[in-house]
Amino acid sequence: MRGLRVGVVGAGIGGLSAALSLLAAGFDVHVYEQARALGEAGAGVQVSPNASRVLYGLGLGGELARTAVRPLALHQRRWDDGRTLLRTPLADPLEERFGFPHYQMHRADLQAALAAAIPAERLHLGHRLVAIADDGDRVRPSFAGGAGQELDVLVGADGIHSTVRGLLFGPERPRFTGCVAYRGLIAAERVRDLSIEVTAQVWMGPGGHFVHYYVGSGRLLNFVAVVERDTWGRESWTDRGDAGEARAAYDGWHPQVRGILAAVDETFVWALFDRPPLDRWSSGRVTLLGDACHPMLPFMAQGAAQAIEDGATLAVCLAEGGDPAEALSRYERLRLPRATRVQALSADNKTRFHLPDGADQRARDEAMTAGGTDFSYRAVEWIYEHDATAPRSGH
Numbered sequence: 001m002r003g004l005r006v007g008v009v010g011a012g013i014g015g016l017s018a019a020l021s022l023l024a025a026g027f028d029v030h031v032y033e034q035a036r037a038l039g040e041a042g043a044g045v046q047v048s049p050n051a052s053r054v055l056y057g058l059g060l061g062g063e064l065a066r067t068a069v070r071p072l073a074l075h076q077r078r079w080d081d082g083r084t085l086l087r088t089p090l091a092d093p094l095e096e097r098f099g100f101p102h103y104q105m106h107r108a109d110l111q112a113a114l115a116a117a118i119p120a121e122r123l124h125l126g127h128r129l130v131a132i133a134d135d136g137d138r139v140r141p142s143f144a145g146g147a148g149q150e151l152d153v154l155v156g157a158d159g160i161h162s163t164v165r166g167l168l169f170g171p172e173r174p175r176f177t178g179c180v181a182y183r184g185l186i187a188a189e190r191v192r193d194l195s196i197e198v199t200a201q202v203w204m205g206p207g208g209h210f211v212h213y214y215v216g217s218g219r220l221l222n223f224v225a226v227v228e229r230d231t232w233g234r235e236s237w238t239d240r241g242d243a244g245e246a247r248a249a250y251d252g253w254h255p256q257v258r259g260i261l262a263a264v265d266e267t268f269v270w271a272l273f274d275r276p277p278l279d280r281w282s283s284g285r286v287t288l289l290g291d292a293c294h295p296m297l298p299f300m301a302q303g304a305a306q307a308i309e310d311g312a313t314l315a316v317c318l319a320e321g322g323d324p325a326e327a328l329s330r331y332e333r334l335r336l337p338r339a340t341r342v343q344a345l346s347a348d349n350k351t352r353f354h355l356p357d358g359a360d361q362r363a364r365d366e367a368m369t370a371g372g373t374d375f376s377y378r379a380v381e382w383i384y385e386h387d388a389t390a391p392r393s394g395h
């Protein structure tokens with residue numbers, strides 16, 4: 001075990017995967033999570049090869065393969081007639097091209113796989129960080145219940161509401177993106193009559209888009225129905241949604257979309273927030289990762305993947321030795337431009353995916369059909385082929 005004591009605040013996908021990367025590098029790592037029990041939202045997550053590469057490197061390949069679904073393709077379709085706009089092969093061709101699988105997973109399965117690999121005595125639940133004292137040589141976190149142990153480095157992986165970010169750079173509210181997402185899981189047998197193939201499907205229409213894919217070894221169909229709203233009036237960011245409201249928003253869409261929504265008993269509605277990119281993530285011996293520093297619209301399915309990359313690169317930078325604060329600056333220089341670029345692309349997709357019928361939409365569709373845009377290999381290779389354990393700047 002190398003001497004460095006590293007505290008990670010937050011046991012989401014970002015914090016847990018960072019902790020594993022840091023443990024694998026030999027550091028003395030402790031994770032502090034405010035919740036009393038781990039519980040990811042009942043929803044899916046796509047794990048692209050840039051992220052699965054890291055997770056395989058951490059020895060989780062077997063566990064992922066056990067619970068994940070390995071889709072045949074990513075299929076982007078027109079909202080009403082279902083016409084194919086772009087169909088990007090996944091499975092074998094993707095693995096030949098990028099070396100690692102693209103998986104669709106239940107978020108709880110991914111979180112459980114990560115948490116199970118962390119020694120129990122290193123995972124501290126019921127620890128809500130409230131303050132940080134950084135004297136230049138040491139960092140001391142304080143939790144709601146009292147002071148924590150002295151650390152060499154503290155990592156804020158505490159999500160879009162990040163307390164660590166607020167303590168480093170001052171309070172700032174995330175901004176409502178004008179989109180809400182109805183999310184949910186449906187037992188696969190309830191939609192069997194729709195003969196939905198094992199692909200991730202993205203239906204693009206005026207003012208909204210609809211995504212669905214299988215998770216949980218194929219037993220569940222995950223859906224995300226994104227619609228635009230002027231305001232978000234509720235206090236909470238996630239709320240039990242009204243399935244009837246979701247169905248009404250997709251009136252007139254393709255029968256497969258309506259068929260899926262017809263099978264929904266329970267849905268949660270999420271307001272989608274983001275924040276403008278930061279120009280720095282670190283201060284002294286404290287840094288950020290994941291949604292704490294680069295929350296993004298989920299329209300490239302990269303939020304968790306970028307968080308997983310962050311942890312891997314952070315571990316590499318700290319393992320290079322030297323002054324920890326300088327290592328955190330190196331980490332930030334390697335990661336910030338890339339995450340900012342993915343953030344921007346995700347935001348652009350709000351407009352692209354939601355174009356009303358008309359000339360702009362036709363131009364988009366023609367470009368997609370010609371290839372080289374969206375999730376085509378050519379367009380995403382800079383994302384998918386990245387090796388966060390061997391980072392180079394400019395990628």
Ligand SMILES: Cc1cc2nc3c(=O)[nH]c(=O)nc-3n(C[C@H](O)[C@H](O)[C@H](O)COP(=O)(O)OP(=O)(O)OC[C@H]3O[C@@H](n4cnc5c(N)ncnc54)[C@H](O)[C@@H]3O)c2cc1C
Pocket residue numbers: 009010011012013014015032033034035044045046047127128129130157158159160161162163164181183224270272289290291292298301302303304305306307
């Ligand atoms: C609809 C939707 C679909 C998505 N689909 C995908 C996808 O397919 N692929 C993908 O890669 N990404 C996807 N994302 C994005 C992804 O979910 C997030 O980017 C990712 O989960 C962020 O992980 P995180 O660990 O940074 O933050 P979080 O998951 O928010 O975890 C933060 C943790 O910190 C804890 N915490 C907070 N404050 C404190 C504190 N003060 N003290 C201690 N603990 C604290 C929280 O309790 C929480 O456990 C999607 C997002 C949405 C909304």
